[in-house]
Amino acid sequence: MASVANSARGGLRWNIALVAMAAVMVANMFFTFMFAPTEATSGHVQRIMYIHVPMAWLAFLAFFVVFCGSIMYLWKRTAKWDDLASSAAELGIIFTTLVLITGPIWAKPTWGVWWTWDARLTSTLVLWLIYVGYLMLRAYSANRSQGARFSAVLGIVGFIDVPIVYFAVDWWRTQHQRLVLGGLSLEGDLHPDMRLALLVSVIAFTLLFGFLLRQRVSLKRVERGVREMREDAEFMAEGQR
Amino acid sequence: MIALITTPAHNIPYLFAAFAITWAVFFVYVFFTSRRQDELEQEMESLREEMRGRDGDGDGGGM
């Protein structure tokens, strides 16, 4: 069990990886604030894009991991898939929260309002509620395996909202521009240097997500190990009485 | 007539806020998971001690 704890933190290789991660983040900051040109109509505030868009991407990615982990859990019924899905759900909520925080901060100076009930904002809020529900379901289930099963179902069904959030700007009239990014974008235009800065940011934050997910999964494993040890200890104590 | 302002300098605090909040959230998250890890390691250590002590008592458990 000690090896599990150590693998999550400490260890030379892990430390080297952390330093590399920090270097990538510094490079990312350089691209965001120095390399990317200032946007012509809204000015420096447009640089919020380099954090808002990666957070949205990571939320989608995290919930995709929840989706896959949930399917694997229902199929294999091994706790490691549940660990993966629930860890990714936690991180996905953090990313969605950051989307919901950085969005209004960007909207106020550009749109003139903090929030509006358009299809994308509403479906993003629904996304947040679905996965908060996922965690609540786990916290208040009668037992852990029931919580894991119920939340896995929600983790699969709830993923339907991800494409809704993404395509909302094309399916309905919203306050957002239509799809600017991705192979499916129909209109819109992003300066090549801005595109590169955004790509760097997406890669950097995806690496960070990888680290956080690995950390969280191994923490869950340790948590389960400790719980089992405690139960063993109680069992033994009972046997001695 | 109000002049057209292309790059409003008063928008900089918004930019700062977005980045500061994001990084603060990440650091708080890492802080809490890291503290949880310390707690778990301590608990594991104390449980191990406890079990070792009991093993020493005689019959021992069925590990």
Place this chain on the structure above:
Amino acid sequence: MTQGKKENSFNADVEGRGLLGGRGRLFLIAVVLLLAVAYLIYAAFPGSTSYYFTVDELEANSEEVDGKTVRVKGKLVPESFAREDGGTMATFTLHAGEEMLPASYDGVVPDLFFNEHSEIILQGSYLEGQPFHAETVSVLCPSKYQALEELEASA
């Protein structure tokens, strides 16, 4: 035997925390969440095919929407913006093609309001034949992200 115990720990009952038992509370959470989601969908989506009317659509549907709260999108007619002397009341005109909509707003307008590429969304109650009084003004930004440095250099 150890295997059996592991299974137990995963199934360990945590019922009896708080006022409601596991199932009751689960049910309550499900109901609250469903209601919240249903309300949000109700609030945003039925009208979302018409999150806004364009100025010409508003004119075409003027009888239906008379007296209702609506959003309307249009472009600012250049030079139409004027402010009451010493006041905060602003009047301006939006257009979509040939259709014009005189409007008013009491307050500060967003920076990008005056940008020639911006489209403006007003929210307020529409009264046929009267200038549209906006309660909120927001800007739909152009989807072009251009470099200021390059525009300045070419200017």
